[in-house]
Amino acid sequence: MNTLYQPKLSRRRTLQWIAASSVAMTLAYRANGVTGTLVAFHPEAKGYGTDPKLLEPEVTWPRIMQPYQLQQAAILSDLILPGSESAPPPSSIGVPEFVDEWVSAPYPEQQADRPIILEGLKRIDVQCIQRWRKPFHEMDGTFRAQLLEDLAQQSADAHDTPPGVFFRRFRSLVVSAYYTTPEGFKDIGYTGNVAMQSYPAITAEERAILDRALSKLGLPASSSDRHS
Amino acid sequence: MQDQYEVVVVGSGAGGGMCSYILTRAGVKVLMLEAGRDYDPISETPMFNLPKDAPLRGAPTPDKQLGFYDATVGGGWKVPNEPYTVAAGSEFQWWRARMLGGRTNHWGRVSLRFGPYDFEPHARDGLGVDWPISYNELEPWYDKTERLIGITGTSHGLENTPDSQPDVYLPPPPPSPVDYYVSRGFASMGIPVAASRLAILTRPLNGRPPCIYATPCVRGCAIGANFQSTTVLIPAARQTGKLTIRTNAMAYQVDIGKDGRATGVSYVDRTTGKHHTVRASAVVLAASACESARILLNSKSSRFPQGLANESGLVGRNLMDSVVHTTLGQFSALEGLPPRQDDGLGGGSAGHIYVPWWGYGKQAQKQLDFPRGYHIELIGGRKMPSPTSLRTITNNCSQFYGQPLRAELRRKYGSYYRFSGNGEMIPNDDCYCEIDPDVKDSWGIPTLRFHWKWADPETRQAVHMRKTFHEVIERLGGKVVDDGSRLLAVGGATNHEVGTARMGRTSRDSVVNSFGRSWSIRNLFVMDGGIFASSPDKNPTLTILALSWRNSAHLVEEARKGNL
Numbered sequence: 001m002n003t004l005y006q007p008k009l010s011r012r013r014t015l016q017w018i019a020a021s022s023v024a025m026t027l028a029y030r031a032n033g034v035t036g037t038l039v040a041f042h043p044e045a046k047g048y049g050t051d052p053k054l055l056e057p058e059v060t061w062p063r064i065m066q067p068y069q070l071q072q073a074a075i076l077s078d079l080i081l082p083g084s085e086s087a088p089p090p091s092s093i094g095v096p097e098f099v100d101e102w103v104s105a106p107y108p109e110q111q112a113d114r115p116i117i118l119e120g121l122k123r124i125d126v127q128c129i130q131r132w133r134k135p136f137h138e139m140d141g142t143f144r145a146q147l148l149e150d151l152a153q154q155s156a157d158a159h160d161t162p163p164g165v166f167f168r169r170f171r172s173l174v175v176s177a178y179y180t181t182p183e184g185f186k187d188i189g190y191t192g193n194v195a196m197q198s199y200p201a202i203t204a205e206e207r208a209i210l211d212r213a214l215s216k217l218g219l220p221a222s223s224s225d226r227h228s
Numbered sequence: 229m230q231d232q233y234e235v236v237v238v239g240s241g242a243g244g245g246m247c248s249y250i251l252t253r254a255g256v257k258v259l260m261l262e263a264g265r266d267y268d269p270i271s272e273t274p275m276f277n278l279p280k281d282a283p284l285r286g287a288p289t290p291d292k293q294l295g296f297y298d299a300t301v302g303g304g305w306k307v308p309n310e311p312y313t314v315a316a317g318s319e320f321q322w323w324r325a326r327m328l329g330g331r332t333n334h335w336g337r338v339s340l341r342f343g344p345y346d347f348e349p350h351a352r353d354g355l356g357v358d359w360p361i362s363y364n365e366l367e368p369w370y371d372k373t374e375r376l377i378g379i380t381g382t383s384h385g386l387e388n389t390p391d392s393q394p395d396v397y398l399p400p401p402p403p404s405p406v407d408y409y410v411s412r413g414f415a416s417m418g419i420p421v422a423a424s425r426l427a428i429l430t431r432p433l434n435g436r437p438p439c440i441y442a443t444p445c446v447r448g449c450a451i452g453a454n455f456q457s458t459t460v461l462i463p464a465a466r467q468t469g470k471l472t473i474r475t476n477a478m479a480y481q482v483d484i485g486k487d488g489r490a491t492g493v494s495y496v497d498r499t500t501g502k503h504h505t506v507r508a509s510a511v512v513l514a515a516s517a518c519e520s521a522r523i524l525l526n527s528k529s530s531r532f533p534q535g536l537a538n539e540s541g542l543v544g545r546n547l548m549d550s551v552v553h554t555t556l557g558q559f560s561a562l563e564g565l566p567p568r569q570d571d572g573l574g575g576g577s578a579g580h581i582y583v584p585w586w587g588y589g590k591q592a593q594k595q596l597d598f599p600r601g602y603h604i605e606l607i608g609g610r611k612m613p614s615p616t617s618l619r620t621i622t623n624n625c626s627q628f629y630g631q632p633l634r635a636e637l638r639r640k641y642g643s644y645y646r647f648s649g650n651g652e653m654i655p656n657d658d659c660y661c662e663i664d665p666d667v668k669d670s671w672g673i674p675t676l677r678f679h680w681k682w683a684d685p686e687t688r689q690a691v692h693m694r695k696t697f698h699e700v701i702e703r704l705g706g707k708v709v710d711d712g713s714r715l716l717a718v719g720g721a722t723n724h725e726v727g728t729a730r731m732g733r734t735s736r737d738s739v740v741n742s743f744g745r746s747w748s749i750r751n752l753f754v755m756d757g758g759i760f761a762s763s764p765d766k767n768p769t770l771t772i773l774a775l776s777w778r779n780s781a782h783l784v785e786e787a788r789k790g791n792l
Binding site: 054080084172175191197 | 265272273274276280281284285286287289291296297301302304308403404405411412416440442447564565566567568569570571611618623628630631638641642704705
């Protein structure tokens with residue numbers, strides 16, 4: 001992906017986002033992208049309160065990620081869960097926007113994740129610029145893949161290093177965002193949330209799979225599939 | 229100007245909802261005071277709504293601590309403007325809803341009768357106290373309650389796990405494939421597994437439609453297929469024309485006349501901050517065990533310097549919750565199952581099967597090192613993915629990224645199964661609530677301070693839970709992926725607070741008599757979990773409902789006889 005990532009936002013949200021970005025820019029981020037603190041802060045961000053309208057959900061806080069950060073997030077998301085023949089890549093179903101929504105949220109868990117994610121993204125850019133003199137999103141596919149492999153390796157070798165913590169947290173956000181969409185439901189095999197007249201009893205196929213497993217463990221199958 | 233009613237009922241949940249239902253149908257003019265806002269499950273429940281439409285995909289936040297779509301209004305563990313404190317060295321959490329119907333709007337719907345042993349714990353093992361009533365006395369009220377609210381389940385004839393009348397149970401859904409698998413593990417240990425008993429319909433009942441096996445019950449139910457005070461009790465009470473409901477009315481004091489009788493209730497309107505007084509011939513507190521204790525303790529006067537109904541000093545004492553330990557297992561055998569529509573009855577909030585306590589015999593023979601029982605609630609299957617469940621799956625993947633990660637996620641989704649023990653706690657002197665001398669809420673009303681310490685019987689019981697879960701997981705070829713960060717949940721975390729205004733046989737050792745009636749103020753009743761003398765492993769809501777029906781019927785009788 002060499003063109004700038006286009007967030008899939010409604011016009012209203014885009015306006016909120018632009019407004020927030022300009023504040024965040026002046027508050028925190030320094031223009032060259034490799035120095036200064038990246039932990040943006042939006043003083044007016046507030047939560048949705050203890051009685052939000054559940055049927056008209058609304059994200060009440062401005063987004064803080066910059067366009068190039070979203071693009072980085074898009075590229076990394078698509079490396080973590082590349083599209084398959086039957087499933088779209090994360091960047092096409094709003095995963096980078098979810099990462100933005102998450103790190104921008106005014107709640108303690110998300111605020112704790114904010115520096116992990118934003119500094120992790122920055123670290124990747126710094127590394128690319130130092131070694132190859134261009135930012136991550138301008139690197140070619142081979143380099144990007146190698147970089148992700150390095151991150152995964154660091155995560156496996158040492159859980160507590162900043163790159164390892166970043167990789168696991170970012171990956172978890174990507175998976176959370178991806179599999180809470182209708183496309184993700186389809187891919188993972190969630191077919192519920194549809195009204196049924198009755199709950200279907202265990203099928204012969206299901207029964208055979210489970211009885212085979214039970215038999216391997218030396219556990220007897222049941223003579224009945226009803227309640228004991 | 230003062231309002232005059234026959235009875236003022238504080239609270240609109242299980243206790244207050246049932247009381248108002250019984251009183252108004254008997255022709256009594258009732259004012260119900262609810263601290264929270266009006267709430268209509270039919271128009272407000274986010275049935276079928278998707279995580280992708282919710283902020284943070286519905287993940288829990290301090291504003292919505294059980295997730296965005298959970299029904300609870302008002303904050304749960306932390307209600308804005310209404311603090312409580314916890315004494316140094318104690319840990320306690322207090323879940324509150326600020327909505328009509330209270331916590332019945334989001335509860336788990338697990339509905340288990342207490343058994344005969346549960347009413348005489350002290351007689352059996354010398355611990356705690358006995359109830360002033362027996363199972364036989366409450367049995368007909370359980371029957372009535374279950375017929376009214378609808379219970380899905382079966383008879384199983386197990387020790388101290390009473391069955392309903394044969395015509396009451398609605399047929400349970402079949403076990404899911406993962407339930408079948410896990411039940412074979414328990415069977416190999418000689419532990420019987422039974423159909424869950426849930427206040428969720430599987431057949432139409434009293435004009436309510438059955439469950440549609442989709443969307444989680446904790447969101448509430450717009451079609452009224454599960455029991456909520458707001459879909460079953462309050463609408464019927466309203467139809468009588470005898471019920472007045474005042475919402476945002478936070479009661480803080482029972483008012484007393486010169487003759488020492490209750491004259492009514494004072495409350496603050498949470499929207500205006502104005503204080504009001506209502507008058508009634510009788511007062512019923514059903515604001516939840518701890519909130520009712522707070523009202524009694526705050527109703528201090530020169531005549532009642534310890535607060536009302538507190539000659540015994542027991543108001544706020546004997547606070548109990550359930551003993552809970554939860555273990556999550558992952559089973560490779562479940563990875564090969566084909567996708568199926570698997571939300572099921574309870575939609576992820578409760579499962580189709582459970583394990584009633586099976587150890588009465590061993591306890592009688594002193595083969596166990598803890599005196600009281602627990603049951604196991606079981607949930608597994610292909611529930612709607614959430615950020616919380618996905619995080620668990622992801623953190624337990626061996627693949628890092630790419631198609632191998634995608635394949636592992638697809639394989640492991642649905643292969644997790646949760647075992648949650650719910651055990652009986654014995655009352656102890658270290659667990660109680662009192663008025664904090666220094667802290668007031670935003671309206672100047674003194675707040676509660678909690679004291680909590682689990683005792684040895686609870687700890688040993690939780691150890692047994694964990695050992696049992698590990699054994700069944702191992703027998704089934706699974707692995708333990710999450711054993712909780714602690715052996716025992718924080719006090720209050722299970723939302724089963726009871727005991728703070730306990731019933732008994734004499735005014736010395738109890739706050740109320742067996743009808744929830746104050747010993748000293750004869751027109752003051754308590755009708756929530758506060759009146760429990762013990763906290764059996766069986767979840768409290770069904771018993772709160774049955775007691776409220778029984779005690780409200782008694783109130784009506786006494787009123788007719790002129791005995792109030």
